[in-house]
Amino acid sequence: MRIRKKYLFYVLAILSSLIGAGVTVIDTYISVKYELNPWSLCLAIFIAGILITFLLCLILSIPVGKKSLGARIDPSFKRLRLPKKEEIKFHLMAGIGNAVATVAYFFIISIYREPSAILSFFEVVILYLLLMESIAEKNAPTLAEVQSSIVVTFGAIMASFSFQGEINLLGLLIVFFVLNPAWVVFSIYQRKLKIMKIDGRHNDAINIRFWNLIFTTFFTAILVYFIDRRNFFNAFDMLKHWNLFFLSMGITFFSYVLYIRALGLGKASVTQAVKAFTIIFAIPFSILASNFVPISFYESVPQLVLKIMGIILVIVGVISFALTEVKAYIFIKAKTGYPINELLTNLWNIKGVTSVAVVAGRYDLIAKARMRTLGKGYERIIRELEKIKGIEYFGWEAILKEWEEV
């Protein structure tokens, strides 16, 4: 399927948020209605998750024509398979990240009666991811991405903040130093898995989700066991609510598969920022659920005003993400006798260059670059190109519209 990659990325991330919002409400229903021990609940829900995800993966592995049923959700998916050797270390890291983030989350909800005020600071994870990408990735965030991320983060905090909740140092320390860093590890390694090539094709989100669940459950079980053994064994008794857990984790599966696919197309920080839409989508679901369990959409008029302002900021931030990317092709002719490999490396080292190809034909190299604005990027990249000695000529083609095979 050849579509505009940018559109697909936003469709996947927003759909994932929509489904995720539904799951949030189901989870709230489970915890409010049954008042289950949060530690046992977190392990029980993962165990049930493995079973339902395994069943779903088997169904999605059924061939329909030349492709599997799951290829409709992720075109790279063929069938459920064992992870490859090169994937294991990434699965281990993503599993540890997810387990630690989950345990930190349940620790907060087990000690605070109203944890929403503290948990709203989870949204700062967008800025953590942004910081990681600035340090570790070649494709560093542009200034517009930094601005949009800050707008979305603050908007999401405002939209999910509760005046009834308590804020204290321990809770904030857990969110800022345990929950958020663990989620960063989880996101970054899920992304690494998705962009990895397996047998010459992109890795698929369905297998990544299934194996992440296995590793996460393993690490969560260890953590829950060492925190309190009774909670560990109670988790198995709690599986009597398997139908609700299956519903929650079955829907979560689709939310995560779409999220992982989006991670493979865009940056982890931008994907997480678009996921902030979950807060907006959760509103109609919460109103619906309030008919069945005692949960409220808002407690006061000031909170409603804050929520609306936050929602507007999230929407504006995500739209500005979508509108600020500019890409261009650069055609280069090398000076005769200059080593092409050296030129290739010099071009690749320019910030903003996302691909460089040595070609045979009228030109010697074709590079692709992305930038904040055409003017700024043009000036910055041209200054760098002019410093490179082996270039005889370069031409610039700004991309106005692009379709890519996904």
Next chain:
Amino acid sequence: MIKAYILIITYVGNLKAVLEEMRKLENIESIAVVAGDYDIIVKAKVDTPEDLMELTDKIHAIKGVKRTNTQVIEKEIEA
């Protein structure tokens, strides 16, 4: 596996029609409308040199295509 950039110049007023036809073709990784010396840049991914020839032939056959310039990729680094 052979990858190549096909740089295309179209006749004035034919860009939209050429794009529509181009999007129907197989073995294409990306299609970009650009502003500069060219109008469209296609990145092709084929199995054999003959497949590349067939693809360029099909592009030449599209009404509105004025000229093409094929650059075969020898080595590539991608983010």
